[in-house]
Amino acid sequence: MTSGVVAIETRDLTKRYGSLVAVDQLNLSIGYGEVFGLLGPNGAGKTTTISMLCTIAMPSSGAASVNGFDIARQPDMVRRSIGIVFQDPSLDDRLTAWENLELHGCLYDMRRDDVRKRIGEVLELVGLSDRARSLVRTYSGGMKRRLELARGLMHWPRVLFLDEPTLGLDPQTREHIWQYIEGLVKRGDMTIVLTTHYMEEAERLSQRVAIIDHGRVQVVDTPANLKNSLHGDVITVQCTLPQILGEKLTALTGASNVRADGGLVRLNVIDGERFVPQVVELARQVGIAIDSISIHRPTLNDVFLHYTGRDMRSEDADSMHFARAWIRRTHR
């Protein structure tokens, strides 16, 4: 059934809502066993892309296949192949964890003995075995997230979609979720597609990252390559006579894009830590006093800035998420 090594392929996948183009001619190819990150700000089209790949939304034009099945013509086969952890909670909090998973087993037509065995396994995996019989409404936010992860894994999906898996969670809980996901990756053959607007999350979990903005893929590569494409680390030197130091530094091999202004010299170098002694030595030779030196390694944030010309505003998304969660709670 599954053809070749490509788990997910999209060809000019497009989604329009009226005049708004949410996803604009998206072309992606994701291999089996790969952990692929979709990185972009809120409203970039990540969730819409996932919705189409999960067959919840119909593409306006273009095509895509998941696990070898066409999303428009074989939605049922696609659905059987995938597991999803949605951005927003989707558990029934009036049921226990066990009942939620049991229902999932029914919906995916799993064999009865498999369901019982598998519930034990996935709860064990996310460390919720001792709370299996508690109502989900008594769970904390992090526990609910873990339970959703467990549920997404119940039916042995070939492809797992994680839509902002740690949105709105505290750092400690986020670390836990990351560890569970890393555990999954180590086990092997599952393909994971992760959307996030947290740089560190994309960087830590993904083997390849696509930077998406305005519904378009800006660039696809490994996190390391993306960062290297920005020509190395940025060294910032605070000193007297920055203009003179700048001129001297320009002559050094390995330094590029040297610019001096307002008591600061900035330059790009490939290996910042090894380069700093040369800067210090040069300054000593010409008698310039250095106040401080800092090395800034490029992050995916810089990469994002470079390719989109915009900063990622994660705070906005967070406050929106909390607002939504609050509305849900108070309107219950």
Place this chain on the structure above:
Amino acid sequence: MRELRKIYGIWRRELIRFAREKSRIASSLAAPLLWLVVLGGGLQMVRIPVGGNYQSFLYPGIIGMTILFTSVFSGISVIWDREFGFLKEILVAPVARWSIVLGKAMGGATAALIQALILLPLAPLVGVELSLARLPLVIMLMVVIAIGLTSTGLLIASLMGSMEGFNLIMGFAIQPMFFLSGALFPLSGAPEWLRVISYINPFTYGVDALRWAVFAGFTTLVPVEAELVIVAGFAVAMVLACSYTFGRKK
């Protein structure tokens, strides 16, 4: 049948939730008792052409009312599933749309049936002799009526979008459905305009058929075969309409 298992799962969830809402069960029994005992008792002196006295005439009507409100409410509650995200879990699963609707409709119908069954032991107290032989017929009718009405609730929910319109729907659609169904008075003695509206109301035939099932020898508004066809046809039509609206993708 693969879909059976999925329908069962959805049905079972509805029942687990229903069983956990004890306050809802208790409070929804208060209304029928008030209608039956207080209104029925207070109008004891009213002569009625069928069922002996008014209280016993009222009895099948109140059973119908219980089914109506419980079913419609169960159906509309799918809005909460959407609001709190759970609906996505079902919609993304490899489950046929009609299975979702059937599971939900049967879940709501079962809840309504349980509520209505609690009223059955009251029959002797209001002067109704319900023979055991007629009981299967009564129950089957209840189930079919409840499936149709739960689906009506589901359909309303899928068209409504948010819980804000809930009171509007209750006030302008469901309450009129109840008052214009002949549940509270015999339509044969009602003024022409009222009769005409009631004849358009599908719930009227459900209540009338219930009365026919409860009272041996009751004369129905139209031939009983026609009423049964209307009641069953309404249920099928509503399930189909829901399956269609649930199947739509954005």
